[in-house]
C-alpha cells in the first residue's frame with residue numbers, strides 16, 4: 001500500500017512540552033487535509049498517512065508541504081514486515097543505471113535478520129532486478145531505505161522531500177501582524193507563523209485617499225498567507241482622521257513617526273482586548289527613514305506591555321523578495337496601489353527622532369480620541385485560503 005511518511009524535526013527538543021506540540025501538529029495536519037479521505041497513524045517518531053485516493057497524492061503532498069513543524073516527508077510503500085513482502089517491494093524499484101545503497105533501520109528488534117544482513121541481501125535483490133545498477137555505499141545516487149517499525153510494518157522509500165520545518169502553528173500563541181500592501185509585512189507574517197505564532201492581521205486604510213482596491217489587495221495578500229497560516233481574522237481600521245490631524249497640526253518631518261506611534265497604540269489596544277500576545281511588523285533595519293534604530297526606539301516606546309517582533313529586521317530586500325516569491329505574495333505586493341503611508345508623505349522625514357520631540361509634537365493632538373475613533377471604525381473580515 002502506498003503511504004506518506006511524515007517526519008518532524010525540532011519537536012524533539014521540547015522535553016515535557018513535546019506532547020502539547022505534537023497534538024497541535026497532528027490537529028494542524030488533519031485540518032490541512034480536511035476534505036480528503038485518509039487514515040492517520042503514529043508510529044514512534046513518525047506519522048503515516050495511508051488509505052488515501054492515490055489520484056490525489058500530489059495535492060495531498062502539496063498541502064502537507066505547507067504545514068509548519070513537519071521536517072520532511074517520503075512517499076513510501078508499506079508492506080507487512082516479513083522478508084518475502086519486503087523483497088517483493090524492493091524488487092519493484094526501477095533504478096536504471098544509477099548507483100545505490102540499501103539502508104535498513106530496525107525499530108522492531110524481533111525481526112529475524114540483523115539490519116546488516118537484510119541490507120546486503122536486499123542489495124543483491126536490487127542488483128538482480130536492475131542489471132545496469134551498481135552499489136556505491138559512500139556516495140550513492142539513490143538511497144533505498146527499509147524501515148521496520150514496531151507496528152509490524154515495513155516502509156520502503158527512496159527519497160525524502162523537505163517540508164517547511166519550524167514549529168506547529170499555534171504552539172507559540174497568537175499575535176497581531178501589521179499588514180500593509182507591501183512586500184515585507186506578508187513575509188514577516190509567514191516567518192513568524194513558521195515559529196508557531198498564529199496570526200491575526202491589522203490593516204490601516206485611508207479611504208478616500210486610498211482606494212477600495214488597496215484594501216482588496218491586502219485581502220488577497222492575507223488569503224495567500226492563509227495557505228500557511230490557516231484562517232486569518234483581518235482587522236481593517238480607518239486611519240484617515242489620524243492622518244488628517246497629524247497633517248494639520250504636526251511638523252511634516254514627524255508625520256511618519258507620529259503615524260507609526262499611533263498605529264502601535266491602536267495595535268496594542270486590539271491585542272489587549274482580544275488576548276493577542278505580540279505585535280509583528282515587516283520592518284527591516286535601515287530600509288527607510290522610519291526603520292532606523294532611533295526611529296524604532298521612538299515607535300516602540302508607546303507599546304507598554306507587549307513585545308514587538310520584526311522577523312525581517314536583519315534581512316536584505318533581495319532576501320525578503322525571495323521569500324515573498326516562494327510564498328506567492330510577491331506578484332500581489334508589487335501591484336501599484338497606494339498605501340496609507342504614502343498619503344501626505346513628507347519630503348524629509350526625520351531619520352533620528354527622539355522620544356521627547358515626538359511627545360512634544362503629539363501634545364498638539366488629542367491622541368486618546370483619535371485612537372478611540374479609529375477603533376470605532378474597525379471592520380472584521382474572516383479569511384481562509386480557499
Ligand code: ATP
Nearest residue numbers: 178179180182183184185202203204281282283340
Ligand atoms: P511593507 O513592505 O510591509 O509595506 P515597507 O518596507 O513598505 O513595509 P513601511 O511602509 O515603512 O515599510 O512599513 C513598515 C511596517 O509597518 C510594515 O511592514 C507593516 O508591518 C506596518 N505598516 C505599514 N503600513 C501599514 C498599513 N497600512 N497597515 C498596517 N500596517 C502597516
Ligand code: MG
Nearest residue numbers: 180182339341
Ligand atoms: Mg509599506
